[in-house]
Amino acid sequence: MASFAATSRDRGIQLPPAQGNGVLLYGERDLVPRGDARRRGGMPGLVNDLLNAGTIEERERLVRGMLHAIGFEWLAYGTTVQMRGMSAPRSFFTSYAHPAWTQRYFRERYHEIDPRHQDAPCSSLPLVWDLQDVDASAQTRVAMGKARRFLDDFRDSGIRSGVFFSLASPVHPNERTVISLMSSSPSRRWIVESVLGQALTLGLSMHEFLSRHMQPDQPHADNGTPLSALQRDILDCLIRGQSDKEIASRLQLSLHKVDYHLRQLRRRFSVRNRVQLVNAAVQASAVN
Structure with missing residues (x-):
C-alpha cells in the first residue's frame, strides 16, 4: 500500500470547502465572524489572541506555533450528530488537520469504526492514545478485515499518538464536538500531565473561537421567506x-x-x- 504520510510541505495544505459524504469541510479562509467577534473580557488569552490576529496567516502561525510548542503536529476539530443510533460527522475544520488522512478518513468512512469515538465519551477524561491502543480497541470491536484496513491506513498516515476528547452540545443533546491533537511520536508516554493540560487549553480555546465567535461562510436558504x-x-x-x-x-x-x-x-x-x-x-x- 502506498504511503501517504504528510511531509512538512503538505501539512499546510488547505483542503477546499466541500460537502464530501454529507460532511461540511471548511478552513480558516472560509470563516466569517459570528456577530460581534471583537475582543471581549473574561475569555482565555489565546481566544483573544485569535480574535485579534490581523490576518489569517498570523492566526495560522499562532495556532501552529502553539501546536508545535506542545509537541503536536496536527489538530482536528469537527462536529457529529447522532442519527438513527449512529454518530454521523456534520462538519470538519481542515486547516490544522493532516490533509491526506482527512481525505482518506472521510472517503473510507473510517469515522464509523474509529474506536476513539466510542472510547472517549465513556469517560469524563480526555483519551490519551497511541497506535497500540487504537489497534487493540479496533480489533475487539470491528470486523477484522475492516479493522485491518483502517489500522494499515492509519499507520501509513504517519500519525502515531495523541489526545482525543469530545464535548456535548449545550443546545442539541445529540450533537458533540470532537477535538483531536495528533503527533508522529510513536508512544503516548511523552504525553505527561503538563502536556495534556496544554493540549486541553489549546483544544478548548479553538472550540471557543470556532463555536462562539466564527462560523463557515455557508449559503443560506435560497429565498427570504421565513420557515413555517x-x-x-x-x-x-x-x-x-x-x-x-x-x-x-x-x-x-x-x-x-x-x-x-x-x-x-x-x-x-x-x-x-x-x-x-x-x-x-x-x-x-x-x-x-
Whole structure:
C-alpha cells in the first residue's frame, strides 16, 4: 500500500470547502465572524489572541506555533450528530488537520469504526492514545478485515499518538464536538500531565473561537421567506436524529407528508441529504 504520510510541505495544505459524504469541510479562509467577534473580557488569552490576529496567516502561525510548542503536529476539530443510533460527522475544520488522512478518513468512512469515538465519551477524561491502543480497541470491536484496513491506513498516515476528547452540545443533546491533537511520536508516554493540560487549553480555546465567535461562510436558504412553524418542527426533529417515521408520529403527519417537506427543505437549502440539511439549518440559525 502506498504511503501517504504528510511531509512538512503538505501539512499546510488547505483542503477546499466541500460537502464530501454529507460532511461540511471548511478552513480558516472560509470563516466569517459570528456577530460581534471583537475582543471581549473574561475569555482565555489565546481566544483573544485569535480574535485579534490581523490576518489569517498570523492566526495560522499562532495556532501552529502553539501546536508545535506542545509537541503536536496536527489538530482536528469537527462536529457529529447522532442519527438513527449512529454518530454521523456534520462538519470538519481542515486547516490544522493532516490533509491526506482527512481525505482518506472521510472517503473510507473510517469515522464509523474509529474506536476513539466510542472510547472517549465513556469517560469524563480526555483519551490519551497511541497506535497500540487504537489497534487493540479496533480489533475487539470491528470486523477484522475492516479493522485491518483502517489500522494499515492509519499507520501509513504517519500519525502515531495523541489526545482525543469530545464535548456535548449545550443546545442539541445529540450533537458533540470532537477535538483531536495528533503527533508522529510513536508512544503516548511523552504525553505527561503538563502536556495534556496544554493540549486541553489549546483544544478548548479553538472550540471557543470556532463555536462562539466564527462560523463557515455557508449559503443560506435560497429565498427570504421565513420557515413555517411546521418546517421548523421538522428541522428540530431532524437535528434530534429522528427517523421519518418518528417525525411523522411526533408531528401527526403521514410519511408522504414528511417526505414532501424534507424534499422542499433540501431544495430550499440547496443540499442533497439529511446531514447536509441539518448542517445548513444550524449554520443559517434556522432552528433555535
